Amino acid sequence: MEVLEPKKNQNEISGPLGLIFSRRSTGRLVEPAPDAQEVVDILRAGVSAPDHDSLKSTRYVVFTGEAKDRFGEFLAQRLTDRLAAKEATPTEGQLNKERTKLDRAPLVIAVGVAYAHETKIPEIEQFASAAASCENMLLAATALGYGSMWRTGEICYDPGVKEALGLASTDQIVGWIYIGSYRPDSQTQPVEDTPLEEFVTYFGD
Numbered sequence: 001m002e003v004l005e006p007k008k009n010q011n012e013i014s015g016p017l018g019l020i021f022s023r024r025s026t027g028r029l030v031e032p033a034p035d036a037q038e039v040v041d042i043l044r045a046g047v048s049a050p051d052h053d054s055l056k057s058t059r060y061v062v063f064t065g066e067a068k069d070r071f072g073e074f075l076a077q078r079l080t081d082r083l084a085a086k087e088a089t090p091t092e093g094q095l096n097k098e099r100t101k102l103d104r105a106p107l108v109i110a111v112g113v114a115y116a117h118e119t120k121i122p123e124i125e126q127f128a129s130a131a132a133s134c135e136n137m138l139l140a141a142t143a144l145g146y147g148s149m150w151r152t153g154e155i156c157y158d159p160g161v162k163e164a165l166g167l168a169s170t171d172q173i174v175g176w177i178y179i180g181s182y183r184p185d186s187q188t189q190p191v192e193d194t195p196l197e198e199f200v201t202y203f204g205d
């Protein structure tokens with residue numbers, strides 16, 4: 001069967017698909033952050049993700065300004081506590097990394113899933129919906145001209161961090177969505193043509 005290949009480099013595709021193909025993770029983002037209306041639009045993109053039975057189990061916590069620094073102090077304390085449980089202590093470098101974690105962009109949106117239990121929808125599908133919300137927000141940020149990045153790490157699995165976000169220890173943090181403007185020297189890596197035949201099986205004539 002003939003294998004369909006993209007006709008041109010994905011970066012060159014314009015129109016609505018160009019938006020999808022132009023999204024790239026950008027590690028360090030700067031002011032200006034999206035304004036209040038843009039933040040609402042990005043969150044609307046999140047909540048418009050597919051959601052089996054419309055359970056609305058995805059949660060969003062928006063961090064800006066000094067709240068990011070305060071939360072950074074909290075994350076440093078959590079690292080200290082996690083290591084203390086293993087009879088270890090963090091280095092100053094490790095603590096600083098936690099303190100400045102949310103400084104990597106002017107806007108950070110933590111996305112969690114507060115599992116609905118009185119439902120036939122399995123937790124994995126609720127997690128999938130929250131993950132779709134994350135991608136929707138990355139694409140919304142891209143559409144508005146901002147850089148973005150989805151990050152995870154140990155802080156997603158720390159019950160104390162979950163609690164601080166209003167989640168139960170049995171809930172999940174799906175990601176931390178960093179959004180901001182590109183630095184003047186920022187270079188976006190071009191998308192490589194993806195060899196689809198490695199991943200795709202076609203059933204059909």
Ligand SMILES: Cc1cc2nc3c(=O)[nH]c(=O)nc-3n(C[C@H](O)[C@H](O)[C@H](O)COP(=O)(O)O)c2cc1C
Nearest residue numbers: 023024025026027131149150151152153174175189
């Ligand atoms: C669930 C998830 C978690 C991620 N966590 C991290 C992370 O903790 N640190 C990081 O550098 N990138 C993280 N990323 C971003 C990926 O590294 C990135 O998407 C990948 O390198 C491809 O680059 P691109 O987004 O520019 O296509 C995460 C992506 C996903 C989907």
